[in-house]
Amino acid sequence: MKILLLSSLILFAAAGQEYHAQKIWLFSKIQYPGNVPVKSNGTQLMVNPLRIICYLKISKKQAMPDWQTANIYGKNYAVQDEQVNQDSVIIGTLKNTDSTIVIKGSNDGKLVQLVLTPKGEIEKPEAWPVILIGTLNGKPVYMRSKEPLVELSPEMMP
Numbered sequence: 139m140k141i142l143l144l145s146s147l148i149l150f151a152a153a154g155q156e157y158h159a160q161k162i163w164l165f166s167k168i169q170y171p172g173n174v175p176v177k178s179n180g181t182q183l184m185v186n187p188l189r190i191i192c193y194l195k196i197s198k199k200q201a202m203p204d205w206q207t208a209n210i211y212g213k214n215y216a217v218q219d220e221q222v223n224q225d226s227v228i229i230g231t232l233k234n235t236d237s238t239i240v241i242k243g244s245n246d247g248k249l250v251q252l253v254l255t256p257k258g259e260i261e262k263p264e265a266w267p268v269i270l271i272g273t274l275n276g277k278p279v280y281m282r283s284k285e286p287l288v289e290l291s292p293e294m295m296p
Contacts, residue, residue, distance in 0.1 A: 154278025
């Protein structure tokens with residue numbers, strides 16, 4: 139048990155300094171393509187309809203890392219950040235309900251959206267369900283969370 143704990147501590151020490159956000163939210167949504175892309179021979183391209191989106195609320199004074207990888211529930215994802223310019227964002231509706239989810243920023247905080255693209259399974263997943271890994275000012279940083287992945291109602295893409 140001590141060896142397992144020590145190896146986990148070494149992993150995070152090697153990963154860099156922990157980054158802290160005021161709040162983190164995770165959402166999954168199935169998006170069915172309206173127009174299905176096809177190859178030149180007419181066969182449909184495989185499109186992964188599952189989309190995972192992460193929102194972070196951070197201080198307006200806090201610099202945002204360049205997130206490269208996310209490990210979520212044993213799967214590896216590439217991370218692409220998208221700037222949020224409004225004070226609140228309508229995310230969608232909870233699956234099987236009519237409850238609309240709205241995320242609001244605050245006077246001292248800003249919202250950042252991260253879109254996660256699957257990269258594959260992780261051979262030995264960490265104990266934390268959510269880990270973001272990136273760089274800030276040329277140094278490695280990571281952020282851990284135990285936030286649940288909230289499933290949203292499916293939608294049709296344009």
